[in-house]
Amino acid sequence: MMFLKEDKMSENLMESSAMKTVEALLQENRIFKPSAEFVDSATLKDEKIYEEARRDRLNFWATQAEQLDWFEKWNKILEWNAPFAKWFIGGKLNASYNCLDRHIKNGMGKKTALIWEGEPGDTRVISYEEAYREVNKLANAIKALGVKKGDRVAIYMPMVPEAAFAMLACARIGAVHTVVFGGFSAEALKDRIMDAQAKLLITADGGWRRGKVVPLKEMADQAVKDCPSIKNVIVLQRTQNAVNIQQERDHWYHDVVKAAAEFCEPEKMDAEDMLFILYTSGTTGKPKGIIHTTGGYMTGVSATTRWVFDIQPRDIFWCTADVGWVTGHSYIVYGPMANAATQVMYEGSPDWPERNRFWKIIEKHQVSIFYTAPTAIRAFMKWGTQWPEGCDLSSLRLLGSVGEPINPEAWVWYYKFIGREKCPIVDTWWQTETGCILISPIASLTALKPGSATKPLPGIDVKVFTEEGGQIHQGGGYLALTAPWPSMLRGIYGDPERFRQTYWSKWHNDIYFTGDGAKLDDDGYLWLLGRVDDVMNVAGHRIGTMEIESALVDNPMVAEAAVVGIADEIKGQAIAAFVILKEGREPTSETEDILKRHVATKIGSIARPSKIIFTADVPKTRSGKIMRRLLRDVAEGRALGDVTTLADPVVIEKLKEKYQEA
Ligand code: WTA
Numbered sequence: 001m002m003f004l005k006e007d008k009m010s011e012n013l014m015e016s017s018a019m020k021t022v023e024a025l026l027q028e029n030r031i032f033k034p035s036a037e038f039v040d041s042a043t044l045k046d047e048k049i050y051e052e053a054r055r056d057r058l059n060f061w062a063t064q065a066e067q068l069d070w071f072e073k074w075n076k077i078l079e080w081n082a083p084f085a086k087w088f089i090g091g092k093l094n095a096s097y098n099c100l101d102r103h104i105k106n107g108m109g110k111k112t113a114l115i116w117e118g119e120p121g122d123t124r125v126i127s128y129e130e131a132y133r134e135v136n137k138l139a140n141a142i143k144a145l146g147v148k149k150g151d152r153v154a155i156y157m158p159m160v161p162e163a164a165f166a167m168l169a170c171a172r173i174g175a176v177h178t179v180v181f182g183g184f185s186a187e188a189l190k191d192r193i194m195d196a197q198a199k200l201l202i203t204a205d206g207g208w209r210r211g212k213v214v215p216l217k218e219m220a221d222q223a224v225k226d227c228p229s230i231k232n233v234i235v236l237q238r239t240q241n242a243v244n245i246q247q248e249r250d251h252w253y254h255d256v257v258k259a260a261a262e263f264c265e266p267e268k269m270d271a272e273d274m275l276f277i278l279y280t281s282g283t284t285g286k287p288k289g290i291i292h293t294t295g296g297y298m299t300g301v302s303a304t305t306r307w308v309f310d311i312q313p314r315d316i317f318w319c320t321a322d323v324g325w326v327t328g329h330s331y332i333v334y335g336p337m338a339n340a341a342t343q344v345m346y347e348g349s350p351d352w353p354e355r356n357r358f359w360k361i362i363e364k365h366q367v368s369i370f371y372t373a374p375t376a377i378r379a380f381m382k383w384g385t386q387w388p389e390g391c392d393l394s395s396l397r398l399l400g401s402v403g404e405p406i407n408p409e410a411w412v413w414y415y416k417f418i419g420r421e422k423c424p425i426v427d428t429w430w431q432t433e434t435g436c437i438l439i440s441p442i443a444s445l446t447a448l449k450p451g452s453a454t455k456p457l458p459g460i461d462v463k464v465f466t467e468e469g470g471q472i473h474q475g476g477g478y479l480a481l482t483a484p485w486p487s488m489l490r491g492i493y494g495d496p497e498r499f500r501q502t503y504w505s506k507w508h509n510d511i512y513f514t515g516d517g518a519k520l521d522d523d524g525y526l527w528l529l530g531r532v533d534d535v536m537n538v539a540g541h542r543i544g545t546m547e548i549e550s551a552l553v554d555n556p557m558v559a560e561a562a563v564v565g566i567a568d569e570i571k572g573q574a575i576a577a578f579v580i581l582k583e584g585r586e587p588t589s590e591t592e593d594i595l596k597r598h599v600a601t602k603i604g605s606i607a608r609p610s611k612i613i614f615t616a617d618v619p620k621t622r623s624g625k626i627m628r629r630l631l632r633d634v635a636e637g638r639a640l641g642d643v644t645t646l647a648d649p650v651v652i653e654k655l656k657e658k659y660q661e662a
Helices: 011-015 019-025 036-041 048-055 056-067 095-105 128-143 161-173 186-196 216-224 253-258 297-310 324-340 359-364 374-383 410-418 498-506 545-553 590-603 627-633 649-661
Strands: 076-081 086-088 110-117 123-127 150-154 174-180 200-204 207-208 212-214 232-236 250-253 272-282 288-293 314-320 342-346 369-372 398-402 425-428 460-466 475-481 510-518 526-531 535-538 541-544 558-568 571-581 612-615
Touching: 011 216, 019 410, 036 048, 048 056, 056 076, 056 086, 056 498, 056 627, 076 250, 086 297, 095 128, 095 324, 110 128, 110 161, 110 398, 123 128, 128 161, 128 253, 150 161, 150 216, 161 212, 161 272, 161 324, 174 186, 186 216, 186 272, 186 288, 186 510, 186 590, 200 216, 216 232, 216 526, 232 253, 250 253, 253 398, 272 324, 272 425, 272 541, 288 297, 297 324, 297 398, 297 425, 314 324, 359 398, 398 410, 410 425, 475 526, 526 535, 526 545, 535 558, 535 571, 541 545, 541 649, 545 558, 545 571, 545 590, 558 627, 571 627, 627 649
Parallel strands: 110 342, 150 174, 150 200, 174 272, 200 232, 232 250, 314 342, 314 369, 369 398, 398 425, 571 612
Antiparallel strands: 076 086, 110 123, 207 212, 272 288, 460 475, 475 510, 510 526, 535 541, 558 571
């Protein structure tokens, strides 16, 4: 087995004085115990929560579920027909009711839900009451367009409050939303709409990114022309750029909302009714539609929001993720809003107009809990400490990290220069499939080690296994989840067999394989080691190698392609593509550009290869499987790994020569 990542900062970065401090702190090999000051102000002060969960896992989760408002209580906590789980059977609830109505009933209508900042600097402050009104009206508008319970609605939006409203409006009427990240291309949007057979698309004219308009409507138009299932498109006016409006099909958001009634009865959803589908990359060319249902998902995200982020009435929480990813679903929309949190939401880029935008936002809105990704932290490190040092970050009390392993250097930098050695860092491990955070410190209870996600949360059973399924108590192996949890995925949309194959077949059908490698240290702390399958993690985004390979071979110039993730100082991984051109095609830099652009058009710019290596052949096993491990060795300039199973060893030598020329 091999692991993809060795997050090493480059030599020159280590030479700066900030990095010297970081190095010194790392050498102390310190364990960061929760400070008395933090513990005093935290909600959870007692480790007995772990014990309670261990003693009676199911009742423990039921106690968490009781913190939601249910129209009808469940009659059974779990039915586990591995690998199919049902939680809170017979229970009825509504996610939008839990995120809005109940807070208003509890007298918190005036509380700020969202402090939104657009990239150009425009700001909106929205109370729970206002969010409630907007969501009700939009829900009625969607209903008026013929969307019913169980219908799928695609959402392709910039980071504006209406993106969250659209999700909650769907949840209110029992429609299943599938949010597609605004950075995905028209074609990627089309594939997802087609797979989900969405009836309605909610989009915007555009969104702001680095001072430019991302033309969402234009891309939506391209996508929808090939999607017969879409009957209507709702278009939010955000950037005021010129867009085509197709009579009958397209409707302005402000028009449909204006015409809608103020109250929409929340649908009484079964705990196991679908809440959303979210597409994510896997090891084949086709993204998987991950299914989450209502009761278990809401239980998982609302409980973990309390444990991990300790959000209290006075807190201002900022999760920098996009709602197009699961982090935005769970820790902007459903988790925090179910807990009546006040949140910052930001539309744009961290370096716009300058590299201190995030710190300016924290200072301006007095953010107290900040949740971001290692890839962003590594970029901040590279930009230098003058940016955060120029801002007042004293409102911060807790920091979080998600999406990829955080290397100890980045952890310590974050701790020192953003948290000013006062804020604990919660390194949170989870996946689109897990719905909520599963491995993370609880800042008031857990001693921290830089780079380790520490321990599973209460009620979560994690083990590390060998290839053969032997349990590892110390050392590295595969990360597995050995008991069902409420917010677990319920399936892959339209493909139960793939669900079984992908997650439940590596060992036994009741053990979930995460696709991640992990190591247990002497203290039983978990260290996540990155993906062990053919999935890359580029700047915290999951991208399948096969997806990019199919995009490449879709170009008429390409005969064959093999894609690997290679170590990258900032992004964790970058994409390298080995390409075999068809007879008569020239491997010029122009061809390289065309192919890079082609991938961006097929999938989105997050999938653009940073390097294309033209080759006459790629190394394959005797059974014809591409040996990505060897390609990685070549691309990263390492000595070659084991080549004994290689069909034609000459291939790799040629490739190495070739690559080193390139
Ligand atoms: C990786 C994002 C190490 C992991 C929430 C996982 C992490 C994949 C961490 C899921 C972390 C996420 N430490 N690795 N704290 N968090 N990952 O579905 O490889 O976009 O399998 O969900 O990200 O990515 P996804």
